[in-house]
Amino acid sequence: MIKVFENQTGAAASKVVYWGGGIGSVLATGTITATLQVSIDNGATWSDVGDDSLSGAGGFNFSLPLGCLVRLNATAATAATAVIGTVVDKSHDYAGGVPREYEDPLFVT
Numbered sequence: 001m002i003k004v005f006e007n008q009t010g011a012a013a014s015k016v017v018y019w020g021g022g023i024g025s026v027l028a029t030g031t032i033t034a035t036l037q038v039s040i041d042n043g044a045t046w047s048d049v050g051d052d053s054l055s056g057a058g059g060f061n062f063s064l065p066l067g068c069l070v071r072l073n074a075t076a077a078t079a080a081t082a083v084i085g086t087v088v089d090k091s092h093d094y095a096g097g098v099p100r101e102y103e104d105p106l107f108v109t
Helices: none
Strands: 002-008 017-019 022-039 047-055 058-064 068-086 106-108
Touching (some): 002 022, 047 058, 047 068
16 A cells, blocks of 8 residues: 555645556545546546545545556545555465465556
């Protein structure tokens, strides 16, 4: 998980995360109203990801393709901390009871 907001107060765009594809999760504490956004043109244009948004503390899952940038766009926040990270399907973690190596698809810009 990568922390994109820490003790955020007020409207702001979060730290940008390179998304390596697949299922992810957004989790937040505090009071926050925010929408997950994606950019496929290296940050020149940002678009909301469907209905994926937070209204208060909580979280949601999302699925996006390889090679895009993601961020949270907060329209309001009070002492909010938020993270973006991968959700790994346990059925794909192990082969024959031995953990398989996999690369973390997240890189912070």
